[in-house]
Amino acid sequence: QKEVEQDPGPLSVPEGAIVSLNCTYSNSAFQYFMWYRQYSRKGPELLMYTYSSGNKEDGRFTAQVDKSSKYISLFIRDSQPSDSATYLCATHTGNQFYFGTGTSLTVIP
Amino acid sequence: EPEVTQTPSHQVTQMGQEVILRCVPISNHLYFYWYRQILGQKVEFLVSFYNNEISEKSEIFDDQFSVERPDGSNFTLKIRSTKLEDSAMYFCASRQGGYGYTFGSGTRLTVV
Numbered sequence: 528q529k530e531v532e533q534d535p536g537p538l539s540v541p542e543g544a545i546v547s548l549n550c551t552y553s554n555s556a557f558q559y560f561m562w563y564r565q566y567s568r569k570g571p572e573l574l575m576y577t578y579s580s581g582n583k584e585d586g587r588f589t590a591q592v593d594k595s596s597k598y599i600s601l602f603i604r605d606s607q608p609s610d611s612a613t614y615l616c617a618t619h620t621g622n623q624f625y626f627g628t629g630t631s632l633t634v635i636p
Numbered sequence: 637e638p639e640v641t642q643t644p645s646h647q648v649t650q651m652g653q654e655v656i657l658r659c660v661p662i663s664n665h666l667y668f669y670w671y672r673q674i675l676g677q678k679v680e681f682l683v684s685f686y687n688n689e690i691s692e693k694s695e696i697f698d699d700q701f702s703v704e705r706p707d708g709s710n711f712t713l714k715i716r717s718t719k720l721e722d723s724a725m726y727f728c729a730s731r732q733g734g735y736g737y738t739f740g741s742g743t744r745l746t747v748v
Contacts (some may be wrong), residue, residue, distance in 0.1 A: 561736065570640075570727045570739030571679065615679065619722050624669075624737070626679040 530554060533616055533627030542636050546603040550616035550627045553597065557618040560592050562601045565613045565629065574614075575601070606634045640663040640740035644730050648746045649718050657713045657727030657743045663664065668711045668728040669737065672696070685711065701714065718747045 533550045540546055548562075559578055563571035573592040577583045577599075583590045590601040599616055613629040641660040651656050661668050670682040673736040683693040683703055690703065702714045711730075715722055723746050 563739075568725075568742070569746075570729075570741050571737075572739065573736040576736055623681050623684065623694070625681070628678040 530557075530625035531616055531618060531627040533630055535628050535630060537631040537633065539633045539635060542604055542606060542608060542634055544606050544634075546601075546606050546610070546632060548601040548603075548614050548616075548630050548632070550599045551597055552599065552625075553617055554618075554620065555594070555597065557620060559619055560590070560599045561617040561619075561624075562588075563615040563617060563626075565615060566614055567612075571615055571626075572596075606632075608634045608636050610634050638737050638738070640728055640730055641661045642726075642740035642743050644743060645741065646744045646746070648748060651720060651747055652717050654686075655715050655718055655745065657726050657728075657745070659711045659713070659740055660709050661711055661728065661730030662732070663709070665730035665738070667691075667730045667731045667733075668703075668705070670713045671727045671729060671739075672724040673727065673742075682713070682726075712722055715745075718745075720747050723747045 531552050547608040561576040562574045564574050565571045577590045577592050580592050580594045587604045589602040611633045613631045615629040643658045668685040671679050673679045682692045683697045684691045700716045703711045706736040727742045728740045731737050
């Protein structure tokens with residue numbers, strides 16, 4: 528079983544839409560969860576990290592963790608064309624991080 | 637803003653040749669990593685390095701791979717005898733502590 532599962536998309540939305548990106552994970556021992564954004568031919572860039580269950584908000588981005596269902600989400604409000612990228616969820620145990628496959632998002636002007 | 641720098645950005649090599657991928661992590665970071673991403677696939681962990689030794693490695697990181705921190709600034713990944721399936725983007729990352737990596741822009745390795 529993969530540590531982190533993520534729908535690869537692609538996802539295409541109009542500018543201004545609310546975007547919902549989701550992942551599931553397998554190990555209930557995971558406590559730290561991250562979302563990375565990756566532009567084409569670039570390294571992943573940390574967007575947000577959260578600990579345990581609950582919500583964390585940063586500007587237009589909200590990360591949500593539901594440990595009871597092993598489900599993590601990233602919401603993007605008022606999406607912009609510059610948000611077009613691949614979004615990767617990640618978690619870690621010890622010194623090793625596990626990434627989802629990434630969801631490709633295109634925001635259409 | 638501090639960056640992780642990787643060189644070269646693109647490397648083409650013949651099968652069976654040795655390659656060295658270079659990284660300069662952020663100067664006050666303590667943990668160093670190599671990841672790879674085969675085209676269209678997920679980012680995969682290769683190895684972590686702390687206190688001048690490997691702390692964890694994945695099944696991918698076999699005897700063909702080695703890492704080194706030859707001085708206070710560089711962190712290298714060597715592949716001794718490249719195979720076609722080693723073609724991928726290789727990302728170096730570092731962190732000071734905490735839970736967020738800083739990734740470099742990657743080296744695209746093409747084995748022909």
